[in-house]
Amino acid sequence: MEELIRKSYPVAQADYVSAGHASADIKRTLKQLGVGGDVLRRVAVASYEVELNLVIHSLGGELTLRVLPDQVELISADCGPGIPDISMAMREGFSTANDEARSLGFGAGMGLPNMKRNADTFDIQSTVGVGTTITMGFALPS
Amino acid sequence: MEPIRYHSVRLDKEKCKGCTNCLRHCPTEAIRVRGGRAHILDTLCIDCGECIRICDYHAKIAITDVMDDVKKFKYAIALPAPTLYGQFRGLNNPEYVLEALKCIGFDDVFEVARGADVVTRAIRERLKEPRLPKPMISSACPTVVRLIQVRFPDLLDHVVDIRQPMEVAATIARDEFCRKHNCAPEDVGCFFITPCPAKMTAIRSPIGQDKSALDGAISMVELYGLLLPHVMRMLSDPNYVSPTGYGIGWATSSGEATAVCPENSLSVDGIDNVIRVLEEVENDKLSDLTFLEGNACIGGCVGGPLTFENNYVAKNTIRKMVDSMPKTHPDTDVPSSLMTKYPLKTNVPFKPNGAIKLDDNLAEAMRKMKHMNEILERLPGYDCGSCGSPTCRSFAEDIVRGYCTEMDCIHVLKHRLQHMAEEMVTLAQTTRE
Numbered sequence: 001m002e003e004l005i006r007k008s009y010p011v012a013q014a015d016y017v018s019a020g021h022a023s024a025d026i027k028r029t030l031k032q033l034g035v036g037g038d039v040l041r042r043v044a045v046a047s048y049e050v051e052l053n054l055v056i057h058s059l060g061g062e063l064t065l066r067v068l069p070d071q072v073e074l075i076s077a078d079c080g081p082g083i084p085d086i087s088m089a090m091r092e093g094f095s096t097a098n099d100e101a102r103s104l105g106f107g108a109g110m111g112l113p114n115m116k117r118n119a120d121t122f123d124i125q126s127t128v129g130v131g132t133t134i135t136m137g138f139a140l141p142s
Numbered sequence: 143m144e145p146i147r148y149h150s151v152r153l154d155k156e157k158c159k160g161c162t163n164c165l166r167h168c169p170t171e172a173i174r175v176r177g178g179r180a181h182i183l184d185t186l187c188i189d190c191g192e193c194i195r196i197c198d199y200h201a202k203i204a205i206t207d208v209m210d211d212v213k214k215f216k217y218a219i220a221l222p223a224p225t226l227y228g229q230f231r232g233l234n235n236p237e238y239v240l241e242a243l244k245c246i247g248f249d250d251v252f253e254v255a256r257g258a259d260v261v262t263r264a265i266r267e268r269l270k271e272p273r274l275p276k277p278m279i280s281s282a283c284p285t286v287v288r289l290i291q292v293r294f295p296d297l298l299d300h301v302v303d304i305r306q307p308m309e310v311a312a313t314i315a316r317d318e319f320c321r322k323h324n325c326a327p328e329d330v331g332c333f334f335i336t337p338c339p340a341k342m343t344a345i346r347s348p349i350g351q352d353k354s355a356l357d358g359a360i361s362m363v364e365l366y367g368l369l370l371p372h373v374m375r376m377l378s379d380p381n382y383v384s385p386t387g388y389g390i391g392w393a394t395s396s397g398e399a400t401a402v403c404p405e406n407s408l409s410v411d412g413i414d415n416v417i418r419v420l421e422e423v424e425n426d427k428l429s430d431l432t433f434l435e436g437n438a439c440i441g442g443c444v445g446g447p448l449t450f451e452n453n454y455v456a457k458n459t460i461r462k463m464v465d466s467m468p469k470t471h472p473d474t475d476v477p478s479s480l481m482t483k484y485p486l487k488t489n490v491p492f493k494p495n496g497a498i499k500l501d502d503n504l505a506e507a508m509r510k511m512k513h514m515n516e517i518l519e520r521l522p523g524y525d526c527g528s529c530g531s532p533t534c535r536s537f538a539e540d541i542v543r544g545y546c547t548e549m550d551c552i553h554v555l556k557h558r559l560q561h562m563a564e565e566m567v568t569l570a571q572t573t574r575e
Binding site for chain 1: 293295296421424425426427494498499500501502504505507508509511512515539
């Protein structure tokens with residue numbers, strides 16, 4: 001399927017100051033395209049969660065928005081450290097957030113489950129020492 | 143799509159120098175400078191008045207009614223926003239202001255704070271209903287509702303569907319006056335004494351209602367000088383019906399939330415702060431809250447662009463007045479009969495504004511967005527405003543919408559001229575041989 005819009009946002013490790021800027025721009029882009037209602041709400045939640053995940057857990061990475069004729073796609077790709085046990089990481093309440101993140105109110109262990117719940121398709125690939133890639137799809141109403 | 147037809151906020155063409163100060167301060171990017179002067183885009187303006195505050199040349203103005211408009215009616219009722227009491231330093235009794243309003247030409251007065259009491263009770267009852275989106279967002283500040291219509295349309299189902307205090311107050315005021323004086327509703331003019339242009343706009347182009355119960359609005363700063371000598375006379379009325387302190391508290395930020403939902407609410411003031419919090423609501427990060435009060439102006443309505451007194455001083459005056467009043471709550475103070483006597487719910491749904499969409503057709507919108515992103519890559523990213531658009535991004539958007547061309551960017555133009563000059567030199571050198 002032809003990719004119509006592609007925007008990438010670099011996200012730095014532990015950059016709590018800029019956290020939320022990428023997801024805010026993603027929402028703005030979708031609103032300008034006229035994507036609204038339920039799809040926008042779900043992308044808003046998932047994009048914020050995935051952006052914060054990059055800030056809190058990764059060594060840095062990139063969040064990409066792709067808009068295709070029939071769906072919105074969010075791809076988060078980081079350069080480590082990778083997740084040893086994905087099924088454990090997907091459990092509600094499980095978190096490896098550090099004290100700094102917890103002191104800011106994060107680390108409830110709802111990030112990944114929340115993304116999966118809000119996306120129509122959810123894929124996570126991870127290799128320890130290499131990095132994690134999360135791909136989420138949100139179907140656009142025809 | 144619901145563009146606003148009427149705006150109180152206007153441009154004084156004579157005074158505008160075409161500087162770009164207002165561009166970056168507009169929360170909806172509704173201003174462009176073209177042909178040496180500013181233009182306010184009707185479809186995006188939410189009448190917040192930020193441009194009125196920022197313009198050094200006083201070229202942004204708010205149109206409101208004047209006392210001559212009041213005289214067109216056989217009878218006129220003044221409906222002062224509680225913010226009016228905060229304009230008079232040391233005032234401890236709203237009655238002096240009410241009597242002063244009668245001295246300057248109104249036949250009767252009805253405090254909007256009493257409307258706020260009724261609305262408080264109505265919202266409290268509404269919040270008890272099951273399956274409401276969280277948090278519910280106050281609809282009292284028309285600028286915040288318009289902001290949601292323009293920038294956060296997916297949050298419109300969070301907006302409380304109860305009418306504004308001024309509307310409820312005007313409905314009751316007119317009805318009571320007509321019964322008492324045995325006159326026709328159309329003989330009575332109801333005028334809101336307003337701290338802001340947004341309320342004036344909300345009367346001419348109502349949100350959530352097909353028709354406003356008010357006939358107009360008069361700016362607080364216009365009336366201040368007329369009222370002051372009469373306020374000093376400290377007249378009072380033996381038949382005075384007082385609102386609660388809670389109703390008067392609506393004049394300041396957190397006043398509404400304190401009355402409506404002290405257990406679990408958040409109050410935000412200042413339009414940029416409201417935007418930040420709405421982003422959080424959109425990210426579903428505030429769903430543990432029951433109620434969100436947003437005020438476009440700093441300090442709440444006391445910070446309105448049409449007020450006279452410093453907003454912090456006004457807030458203090460209001461606070462002292464509220465502290466000295468009995469602590470009765472609208473739940474017990476507002477008679478139950480009143481809750482069914484007058485319409486309190488909105489009768490028109492809050493609709494998305496739609497003006498930020500690049501196109502109604504998704505495929506066409508995507509094509510324009512792609513084009514816009516390509517242009518944006520060629521722009522310097524200074525956001526200098528020299529082109530007349532607030533940012534490089536909005537400039538790129540204006541190009542794809544067909545309002546300007548890339549050469550309107552002086553940096554692109556300079557680059558192009560430099561390139562042409564170099565080509566001419568090359569050409570000249572070539573022809574010499």
